[in-house]
Amino acid sequence: MSAWVLPDHIADVLPSEARHIEELRRSLLDVAASCGYELVIPPLFEHLESLLSGSGEALGLQTFKTVDQLSGRTVGIRADSTQQVARIDAHLLNRPGVTRLCYCGPVLHTRPERPYASREPLQFGAEIYGYAGLQADAEAVELALACLRRAGVSSCALVMGDVRIAGSVLEAAQAHAPVNEERLGAIHAALAAKDASTLAQLTHDFPASAKQALATLLDLYGGAEVLEEARIRLAEYPAALHALDELRWLGVHVGCNSGCVVDVTYDLADLRGYAYYSGMRFTLYAPQCNDALVRGGRYDAVGAAYGRNRPAAGFSLDIKQLAGVVDARALRQAIRTDWSEDAAHRLRVEALRAQGEVVILTLPGSLSEVDEFHCDRELVFVDGVWQVRPLILN
Numbered sequence: 001m002s003a004w005v006l007p008d009h010i011a012d013v014l015p016s017e018a019r020h021i022e023e024l025r026r027s028l029l030d031v032a033a034s035c036g037y038e039l040v041i042p043p044l045f046e047h048l049e050s051l052l053s054g055s056g057e058a059l060g061l062q063t064f065k066t067v068d069q070l071s072g073r074t075v076g077i078r079a080d081s082t083q084q085v086a087r088i089d090a091h092l093l094n095r096p097g098v099t100r101l102c103y104c105g106p107v108l109h110t111r112p113e114r115p116y117a118s119r120e121p122l123q124f125g126a127e128i129y130g131y132a133g134l135q136a137d138a139e140a141v142e143l144a145l146a147c148l149r150r151a152g153v154s155s156c157a158l159v160m161g162d163v164r165i166a167g168s169v170l171e172a173a174q175a176h177a178p179v180n181e182e183r184l185g186a187i188h189a190a191l192a193a194k195d196a197s198t199l200a201q202l203t204h205d206f207p208a209s210a211k212q213a214l215a216t217l218l219d220l221y222g223g224a225e226v227l228e229e230a231r232i233r234l235a236e237y238p239a240a241l242h243a244l245d246e247l248r249w250l251g252v253h254v255g256c257n258s259g260c261v262v263d264v265t266y267d268l269a270d271l272r273g274y275a276y277y278s279g280m281r282f283t284l285y286a287p288q289c290n291d292a293l294v295r296g297g298r299y300d301a302v303g304a305a306y307g308r309n310r311p312a313a314g315f316s317l318d319i320k321q322l323a324g325v326v327d328a329r330a331l332r333q334a335i336r337t338d339w340s341e342d343a344a345h346r347l348r349v350e351a352l353r354a355q356g357e358v359v360i361l362t363l364p365g366s367l368s369e370v371d372e373f374h375c376d377r378e379l380v381f382v383d384g385v386w387q388v389r390p391l392i393l394n
């Protein structure tokens with residue numbers, strides 16, 4: 001195999017895609033900053049137990065592990081930054097009130113999440129800590145919508161669920177039939193895949209009411225009517241009813257001001273994603289793309305693993321995936337000029353750059369090959385002065 005062949009699902013990002021990704025990165029960070037989110041930069045790797053505290057098996061399997069030559073301890077290369085940011089909030093910032101943090105950086109996955117996904121997503125996310133009310137959940141969804149809007153997504157589907165719905169049924173069932181972690185994981189997977197026969201097998205020894213309630217979740221997806229239907233079918237599970245009320249509130253309060261047409265639906269069996277969620281979960285889909293662009297929700301228990309229980313809600317997305325879905329901006333205009341020894345030329349070039357212009361020097365005897373800028377003007381010496389004039393292509 002050639003030495004320069006990269007591993008599967010790992011790729012160089014060449015100029016046109018890199019420009020697109022970088023423009024998106026800047027605009028998403030600007031959107032988050034405009035809402036008061038403070039930027040943090042967690043490390044690329046850290047001790048495994050800290051990286052994976054309370055996160056469940058899926059994240060553990062997604063994490064590359066290696067040994068730190070300095071300490072001999074096992075470290076993990078982050079597959080998700082959300083928990084690192086929760087650690088920063090809980091352990092380092094230690095603020096009592098509401099804290100809003102955002103982040104953007106590469107993460108590494110041992111396996112691609114989707115058939116064509118990169119194993120090195122560029123994860124952008126925003127998290128709000130210290131507020132248990134639904135307004136924080138709504139803010140997370142709204143900010144995610146604003147980010148998609150800024151990226152050029154004009155309509156999208158918002159799918160909401162709540163892990164407490166299936167959780168309350170499973171808790172009731174466990175009082176009768178103990179369920180180990182492995183079986184619980186398989187039940188979650190069967191619910192997420194809407195696999196009725198596997199679910200029936202996995203819950204065969206559950207009380208009839210719990211078996212029936214779990215099976216019913218598979219049909220509970222669609223518009224707001226799903227919430228009404230669920231109230232009837234899950235009437236004996238108070239925690240599920242509470243979660244349904246919260247979903248109804250969120251359905252009324254999100255998506256109205258985002259400038260993006262939002263189709264709100266509910267999927268009460270959807271338990272995909274990492275295991276740290278404790279309440280509402282949401283996913284955003286764009287019409288151009290089959291896979292979820294954004295995932296998020298409430299995960300109040302993660303801070304406890306770092307010594308301080310903090311309510312938390314947020315979302316993240318892969319900017320590389322987003323760049324594949326939205327159009328890139330037009331090329332930036334630029335001024336071309338031949339390299340010159342004249343001090344006046346140098347001063348003029350500096351002044352133009354200081355004004356925000358892109359000025360590209362053509363070095364003596366060279367061809368300047370530029371794809372990612374549109375040279376529409378040139379700086380030339382005419383009538384004794386350096387002048388910018390439209391570029392005449394011959």
Ligand SMILES: N[C@@H](Cc1c[nH]c[nH+]1)C(=O)O
Nearest residue numbers: 082295296297314315316
């Ligand atoms: N990091 C989560 C999404 C998330 C961010 N904050 C809360 N949830 C994921 O990759 O699925």
